[in-house]
Amino acid sequence: MSTPQQDQSAGAPQGPDPVATLDVDHTDAAYRSWLKEAVRKVQADANRSADTHLLRFPLPEEWGIDLYLKDESTHITGSLKHRLARSLFLYGLCNGWIRPGRPVIEASSGSTAVSEAYFAKLIGVPFIAVMPRTTSPEKIRLIEFHGGRCHFVDDSRTMYEESAALAVDTGGHYMDQFTYAERATDWRGNNNIAESIYRQLELERYPEPTWIVATAGTGGTSATIARYVHYMQHDTRICVADPENSCFFEGWTTGDPDVTCDCGSRIEGIGRPRMEPSFVPGAIDRMMKVPDAASVAAVRALEGAIGRKAGGSTGTGLWSALKIVAEMVAEGRTGSVVTLLCDPGDRYLDKYYSDQWLAHQGLDIAPYTRAIETLLATGVWPSAD
Structure with a gap:
């Protein structure tokens, strides 16, 4: 697979023509003016x-434990991917990879593509999202709403090669979120998500969290926080x-960066069929493998607790955070735990909030729902889970 630099060079302007230096100078000045304006627009959004x-x-107050969702x-x-998309666009612009009039291409299961389509429209370049055909209709609608175009693949493992090929064919730039x-x-700071969490906790009773729980799609969020x-x-x-059907846990536990799996994740936005280059296993302290049914049970429990629907990736993180809370209760420790509310549940009404979809997928959330209810009622995590 070609790299973003190779993709860019395939369609990038060649070196100055000594016979037409005035035209080249004019074009360069126009590009620099466009670049300054594009960077200004992205920074102004922030x-x-x-x-x-x-x-x-x-x-329960008597536990002495606070659980937060960012x-x-x-x-x-x-979604969480808005921060990533902004950073990727600034990175691509300042590296000279994103050029006026040339498309930005991204391999994405949905939320990153929604955010990148927004920034592409903001600076006036075309955007193409390469994604699995099973991506939720609401995400597809949002990508197109922001002016993007969707390019579907039947096998999520082919997204990388398809994106790189499109960049070569169009003379555009493959953003490659999974690498960058x-x-x-x-x-180090600059209003990243980690700095924001600590600033918001300053006046809480446990301002330094005992644990922060993240989920991994690219691995970029966990790397930033760690x-x-x-x-x-x-x-x-x-x-x-x-989640299930993802290689990060196996790669982390075995130390094998080449581990793969044969099918894609049912939890959109996280879980990958390979260890992505942006995942930094040495920076984190612990991993949990979470059944997909547990992720769904957790987001439904979240709605019952705070009245908010969230996507499945939020449930994956919340399930792990609740298990950590249970461990702290059992050990008599106090403190705070933070996890992420990654995106809204209205994007997944036909999936994680649909009993018909659960039945079609063969997912039984009842045991996991009971586990959460038992924890919240007694402070004890069921031993079977």
Whole structure:
């Protein structure tokens, strides 16, 4: 598979023509003017945006434990991926990879593509999302609403090669979130998600969380949070929750970066059939493998607890966070735990909130629902789970 740099060079302008230096100078000046304006627009979007909320999940007061969800669904494009898309566009622009009039191509199961379509429209370049045919209709609608075009594949494992080929064919730029997510974001601060969490916790009774739980699609969010924690010398531990049909857990436990699996994740936005380059296993402290039925049970429990629907990836993280809370209760420890509300549930009404879809997938959420109810009622996690 070609790299973004190779994709860009396939359609990039060649070096200056000594016979036409005046035209080249004029074109270069026009490009630099376009680049400055594009970067200004992306940065202005961030400047207009308020921070996302930190919501409390209700737990019994006597436990002495606070559970929070960082609500990333309130970004203008509705998900955690808005931060990533902004960083990737700034990275691509400042590296000279994104050029006026040339398309940006991305391999995505949906939410990243929605956010990137927004930024592509903001700076006036075409956008093509390469995605599985099973992507939720609502995400497809949102990508097209923001001016993007959807290119479907039947096998999610072919998204990478298809995206790279489209970049070559069109002279565009393959953004490649799975490679560049961890390096495009400034993990030392600059209003990244980790810095935001700690700032919002400053006046809470446990301002330094005991655990932060993230989920992995690219691995960029967990890398950003973990690096920030180490850089700032916090004692917080980082857990990554991984769904079924994903390789991050197996790769982390075995130390094998080449591990793969044969089918795609049912939890949109997270879980990958290979260990992605942006996943940084050495930066995190713990991983949990979460059954898909448990992820669905958790998002439904979240709606019952705070009245908010969320996507399946939120449920994967929340399930792991609740297990950590149970461990803290059992050990008599106090403190805070933070996980992420990644995107809104209205994108998945025909999936995670549909009993018909659950039956078709063979998913029984009842045992996992009972486990959550038992924990919240007694403080004890059922031993079978």
